[in-house]
Amino acid sequence: MTAPAPDALLAELHKAAAAVTSTAAKLADEDVLAPSALPGWTRGHVLAHLTGISNAMARQLEYAARGETVDLYDGGQEGRNKAIGMAAGHDAATHQADLQAALDRALAAFDTLEYPGSVGPGWQAPISYRGGVVFDGGLALWRELVIHASDLGTGLGPETWSRQFCEHLFDFLSPRVPPADRLVLQPLGLPPVSIGSGGRSTVVSGMITDIAAWLAGREPSLGSLRASAAADGVDLPELLPWPSGVPTVS
The missing domain is CATH 1.20.120.450 (dinb family like domain)
Incomplete structure (x- = not known):
């Protein structure tokens, strides 16, 4: 990307x-x-x-x-x-x-x-x-x-986001993947993208805009998301907070 x-x-x-x-x-x-x-x-x-x-x-x-x-x-x-x-x-x-x-x-x-x-x-x-x-x-x-x-x-809504924007979000929001996890993002009709480096692998498939919306903490608008691990359907994994660029003032 x-x-x-x-x-x-x-x-x-x-x-x-x-x-x-x-x-x-x-x-x-x-x-x-x-x-x-x-x-x-x-x-x-x-x-x-x-x-x-x-x-x-x-x-x-x-x-x-x-x-x-x-x-x-x-x-x-x-x-x-x-x-x-x-x-x-x-x-x-x-x-x-x-x-x-x-x-x-x-x-x-x-x-x-x-x-x-x-x-x-x-x-x-x-x-x-x-x-x-x-x-x-x-x-x-x-x-x-x-x-x-x-x-x-x-x-x-997210369904209007461009492919380039969604792929940028895949990269920018990769820090939301917990350390133990690795996500294989499989947009329909497009090459897969892996983010995270943990040993627990989950495949998240669906329309590219739905995957990007989920990563961004928004509601996927097309209802296409599916998650699987070892070929079995599983719940979408929990993500870490959005990476903040604003230091908190005490």
């Missing part, structure tokens, strides 16, 4: 941002207050988070352009959660305006990377997110936009 090339990733970011803003534009005030697919979160919480992560990634690139790094969120996880809670109850128009401004800011920062000799940082410039580089930040924003668009529950 390989990540998209920088120019392809840039195109995916624009595509994902357009899908999110188009979806948000259709929401009325009562829609924003309705539950999302995430337990305990309304659609307003999801929109506030999308605004926050877009601004956070923009700031990563803006500091990288000066040869500096900065924490992803002021106040770490606690600061992130507080900001989401404060903004979640905004009306639809405020959410739409804030999200559009944040995405415009983030995309403008990534767009400076497209042209040789631009004033922006390179794709390999260091950022603080996961101790990585700008390219890692681009992949992170891609994940956030695509997955949380599905969490809004407005028709962009």
Whole structure:
């Protein structure tokens, strides 16, 4: 599995941002207050988070352009959660305006990377997110936009995720496999992919989007998942928590 090339990733970011803003534009005030697919979160919480992560990634690139790094969120996880809670109850128009401004800011920062000799940082410039580089930040924003668009529950479910995005999730979410386990992911009609290095092997088969949704902790939308071990049907294995890129502040 390989990540998209920088120019392809840039195109995916624009595509994902357009899908999110188009979806948000259709929401009325009562829609924003309705539950999302995430337990305990309304659609307003999801929109506030999308605004926050877009601004956070923009700031990563803006500091990288000066040869500096900065924490992803002021106040770490606690600061992130507080900001989401404060903004979640905004009306639809405020959410739409804030999200559009944040995405415009983030995309403008990534767009400076497209042209040789631009004033922006390179794709390999260091950022603080996961101790990585700008390219890692681009992949992170891609994940956030695509997955949380599905969490809004407005028709962009996991069944709409591309093969390339699903294969990226297989790679990124491989740390969720417990140390004792090895998962053989068998997307229907596609080559198998092994993740994890433990001695207990389980085959997880189904549509590629259902497998990716399950790995991401989302409800598979096509109902195709099956798990087997030694040719016998078994329950899907328990996964470890999602790998967090935000240090917790004590």
